[in-house]
Amino acid sequence: MRLITHNMLKCHVKNCKNPDKQFPLQFKDVKLEQIEAERNDEFLVRMLPRLDWSALLKTTKELGIVIPEKVPANPADDDEFLQALHTAILEMHVKEGSMICNGCGHEYKITKGIPNMLLAEHEI
Ligand SMILES: [Zn+2]
Structure with a gap:
């Protein structure tokens, strides 16, 4: 997943409504890989x-x-x-x-490299 995608993701759990806290999502235990791309x-x-x-x-x-x-x-x-x-938003991939x-x-x-954005039933 590239950081350009991460910059557009926020939490979508049903009872999570604090806009100041549900974005940006905080990375944890991340393995990064740089893949060259044409600019x-x-x-x-x-x-x-x-x-x-500021989130980026x-x-x-x-x-x-x-x-x-x-x-x-x-x-x-x-x-x-x-x-x-x-480099930051298009070449760095969170694997x-x-x-x-x-x-x-x-x-x-x-x-x-694929984020699982699916929620459990009680979170929808
Ligand atoms: Zn949340």
């Missing part, structure tokens, strides 16, 4: 407004991935920024581990 600057710039930067910053720090603290004024012209963003909701404690397991 598409247009896509990256287009994605920027849809990303929650928090998550990358926890995983030991370095991205700039702030989005530059002209991201399209900032090669260093685009490269860091590309194993889990994501914990800070609101309700639900644990979403990640196996072979």
Whole structure:
């Protein structure tokens, strides 16, 4: 699972309604792998407004991935920024581990790169 996906996931357990705590999900015991991908600057710039930067910053720090603290004024012209963003959200894959909701404690397991977002019956 890539971090671009993680940045759009929040807890969806029925009784978990605290928006400040159900996002971002907290990674635990993560196995990361970097898989090189072709950089598409247009896509990256287009994605920027849809990303929650503070959540991405928090998550990358926890995983030991370095991205700039702030989005530059002209991201399209900032090669260093685009490269860091590309690596962080598109090349880093979480292969194993889990994501914990800070609101309700639900644990979403990640196996072979696929997050299991299914809930138990009482959580739906
Ligand atoms: Zn939750």
